[in-house]
Amino acid sequence: MKNGCVAIGDTDMYYASFGSGDRTLVVLPGLSDGLATVKGKAGILSAPYRKYLNAYTVYMFSRKNKMQEGYTIRDMAEDQVKAMHELGIEKACVMGVSQGGMIAQYLAIDHPETVEKLILAVTAPGVNEVVKAAVQGWIEMARNKDHVRLMVDTAEKMYSPKFLDKNRRLFPLIARITKPSDYERFFINAYAILGFDVRDKLPAIKAKTLILAGSDDKTVGNDAAGELKAGILGSELFVYEGLGHGVFEEAKDFYDRVFDFCSHDF
DSSP states (O other), rough: EEEEEEEEEEEEEOOOEEEOOSEEEEEEEEGGGGGGOOOTTTTHTTTGGGGGGEEEEEEEEEEEESTTTTTTTHHHHHHHHHEEEEOOOOEEEEEEEHHHHHHHHHOOOGGGEEEEEEEEESSSSBOOOHHHHHHHHHHHHHHHHHHHHHHHHHHHHHHHHHHHHHHHGGEEEEEEESOSSSSSHHHHHHHHTTBOOOOOGGOOOOSSSEEEETOTTTTTTTSSHHHHHHSTTTEEEEEEOOOOOTHHHHHHHEEEEEEEHOOOOO
C-alpha cells in the first residue's frame, strides 16, 4: 500500500494505491473529496478492494490541492490525465463515483486513449433538478458553517431507509470529528458540479461502459442512469432496487460487479 503525492503544475495531488496486479483500476471519488482528501488513508480505503489486489493495482485520486476559482469538471479531467501520466499510467479501467463519474466522463470524451473500460457509479451526465437542489442546499449549509446539518443531509440523501435507521444516531458524532478547517475546497468542487453538462457529448464515449445506480437516488435523481445508458452506445446498466446514492457502500456485490466487468474480455 502507498500513500502518495504527484506534482501537477504549481501544486500537487494526493493519491492512495494498493495491490500488486498487472491490471490497473483508477478510482475517482465524489464531492466528499472537497471536505477530506485521500491523504494517508490507503489502509482504510483498500478494504473493499482487498480480494482483487492480486490481479489489480488500484489508484484512488483526490482533486489537486490548490484549485483556482472557476475550476471545472473538464479541468479536473485534464489534471487527472497529467497525474496518471506522471505515475506511468497510460491506460486503465476508470471508475468514477458521483462527481468522480462526471470527471470520468470527460476523461473518456477528451482522452479516450487513457480509458480501457469505464464504470460510472451513481452519477449523471449533467445537472438536473435533483442534483441542483442537493448541491445548492449543501453549499448553503457550508456557508452557514453548519457541518452537522451538512453531513446529516448528505447521509439522508445517500442511504436506504434501513441503513439510516441503523446508523442515523452516529451521523452527528461523525460530523463533529470530520469538520474541515474551511470550506473553500468544497465550494470549488460543488460549483464545478453546477456547471457540468456533457449530455450532447455522450456519443463520443467509445470505451466499454458499465453504469451502476440505485432505484431511489436522492442525490442525482432516478433518471440520470437512463440518460447515460441512452447516450453511451453499447453501455450496460444495472440498477440496485431499493438502494440509493450509497450503493457502493450498501450493495454487497458492488465491487464484484466492477471487477467482473473490468476482467471480462469483450
